Amino acid sequence: MITAEDAPLRGQSVLILTGDIYEDLELWYPKLRLEEAGARVVVAGPLADTHYSGKHGYPCVSDAAIDQMHSESFDALVVPGGFMPDKLRRDAIVLDLVRSFQAASKPIAAICHGGWIPISAGVYRGVQVTGSPGIKDDLVNAGAIYTDAEVVVDQNHITSRRPDDLPAFCRALIQVMVDHAAKLD
8 A cells, every 4th residue: 555655746746758769768767756656747749649759669658748738737847868858959838848847946857868958948057967978068058067976956956867867866856846845835
């Protein structure tokens, strides 16, 4: 039997972004871990009810279209890596969505190349982050303070470098969400 202690995110909702060539583990591991912690998870892509292929071939069908999503409906945002973030960061609707999560100080979690989207949204200036070493220069040029670490939490931002960091990434995300909810009570 699952108790309240086992489901610390009961009653909370999380939005995860997807699109073609997302990093398979960086979407599925957080999705399943957040659901296990009691959160309702919505996976949104450019189109609703659409099949997207992961970088390693694992499929994902979007629950909703990104342009129908609003930060007010969610407690946190997760941005997986892969090549998907490079495509989505060119969409003004995606960037406005990230900015609205930031304006509300809601948790924004990005892993690996997922940091490209918050970079393009302009929300990393002065924020300590990590990410794939491949986007280190992008993070620094965006005004972020780069740290090579398994997970970095700064204010409402949770960042990690790669799939190997997913356990620490999810633990930190869940803790930030619990802490954020407690502040609102």
